[in-house]
Amino acid sequence: MGGSAKSRGAERTGVRGARPAAERDSGGAAGLTRKQRLELYYWMRLTRSLEERLVNLYRQTRVVGGLFHSLGQEADAVGSAYALQRGDILSPLIRNLGSMLVKGATPVEILKQYMARGDSPTRGRELNIHFGDTERGFIGQISPLGDMVPVMAGVTLSFKMRGEARVGLVYVGDGATSTGAFHEGINFAAVQRCPLVVVIENNGYAYSTPTVKQSLVKQFADKAIGYGIPGETADGNDVVATYEATKRAVDRARRGEGTSIVELMTFRRKGHAEHDNQSYVPPGELERWAAENDPIDRYVARLSSEGVPTDELQAIDARIQREIDEATDAAEASGVPQPLDALTGIYADPPSERPLWFREGGAAVVQSSERPSSWGTFDAPAKGAD
Numbered sequence: 001m002g003g004s005a006k007s008r009g010a011e012r013t014g015v016r017g018a019r020p021a022a023e024r025d026s027g028g029a030a031g032l033t034r035k036q037r038l039e040l041y042y043w044m045r046l047t048r049s050l051e052e053r054l055v056n057l058y059r060q061t062r063v064v065g066g067l068f069h070s071l072g073q074e075a076d077a078v079g080s081a082y083a084l085q086r087g088d089i090l091s092p093l094i095r096n097l098g099s100m101l102v103k104g105a106t107p108v109e110i111l112k113q114y115m116a117r118g119d120s121p122t123r124g125r126e127l128n129i130h131f132g133d134t135e136r137g138f139i140g141q142i143s144p145l146g147d148m149v150p151v152m153a154g155v156t157l158s159f160k161m162r163g164e165a166r167v168g169l170v171y172v173g174d175g176a177t178s179t180g181a182f183h184e185g186i187n188f189a190a191v192q193r194c195p196l197v198v199v200i201e202n203n204g205y206a207y208s209t210p211t212v213k214q215s216l217v218k219q220f221a222d223k224a225i226g227y228g229i230p231g232e233t234a235d236g237n238d239v240v241a242t243y244e245a246t247k248r249a250v251d252r253a254r255r256g257e258g259t260s261i262v263e264l265m266t267f268r269r270k271g272h273a274e275h276d277n278q279s280y281v282p283p284g285e286l287e288r289w290a291a292e293n294d295p296i297d298r299y300v301a302r303l304s305s306e307g308v309p310t311d312e313l314q315a316i317d318a319r320i321q322r323e324i325d326e327a328t329d330a331a332e333a334s335g336v337p338q339p340l341d342a343l344t345g346i347y348a349d350p351p352s353e354r355p356l357w358f359r360e361g362g363a364a365v366v367q368s369s370e371r372p373s374s375w376g377t378f379d380a381p382a383k384g385a386d
């Protein structure tokens, strides 16, 4: 099958012009039940409200690291992750909080992680959402752009070799598509026919670099042609269209038809992180996207037109507020990390080691007790030896 983009998604306001919501939204309910359609609303609203809470905490200096925000991209994260099944594996990025929530990450974990609490998933050693849980089906993110594509090629090759009907999904930004790792990983996955979906989140910018300075391709899905795989562009601000396009690629992968690209057209309405004031975005662009192409507003309009009463959505909003308040209280009540936590999970039994060995000029623990001879490494020279 050729790689040319099948459907053109929401085009960028001010760059390619936006169409009215009624025309843009995909038709039908995509085979989703009423309960599922409300779940999509719940996950998008939870993502937005949780990030709003995180911004408040950041401004109060209670979030100690950088804060990465997915404002305006909730539909692309939630709709794509929703197309996966239990047992499938997802590799998220900093703007995929919504995807992680769909896969079972909890608000309290996210808050503890950003607030660097001692009982957060990484015990305060990492201050964003770079944590994973293979049981729940999301693996830990890493910062180097594109590098998770070859990793997920390997993960999905293992599914294929074991004869498991499982699928992997890896997110990359428009910027990450310019890396060597993206190219090597997707080419390998394609030729090995790995059950992998590569979702390119085309949000207009890679930090301050606009997509027009990133690549000359018209649509990033067109890159699929170069790898001999299918590519499809969908409206990433339409949660149902996103779900449908990703589901098509997921189903193909599960049927043994290999790797595909799904490009989701969206827009990053916040800076790269909270500190970035987006002075490089043309005036009016952010406001235009907020007014004309907000994924939650569009979905609320759609649900209303399908007969979902407003008070039902308001009840979901109230439930989310309660959940976030409770999670915030729990995160604030939990303690800060203890110094020895820095070693937990790294050495076999940290408490048995002298805590300040590294300040006393002693050899690393690994030199004395935990380096198996099978590693074939050499002993460090004894102190004072020639």
Ligand SMILES: Cc1ncc(C[n+]2csc(CCOP(=O)(O)OP(=O)(O)O)c2C)c(N)n1
Binding pocket: 093, 095, 143, 144, 145, 146, 172, 173, 174, 175, 176, 177, 179, 201, 203, 205, 206, 207, 268, 272
């Ligand atoms: C290989 C590599 N180069 C540069 C960086 C620094 N960096 C981190 S995020 C980012 C921009 C990413 O843009 P994009 O891939 O479009 O994702 P988005 O932030 O828009 O979701 C850059 C340049 C990095 N982490 N890794």
Ligand SMILES: [Mg+2]
Binding pocket: 173, 174, 175, 201, 202, 203, 204, 205, 206, 207
């Ligand atoms: Mg980008």
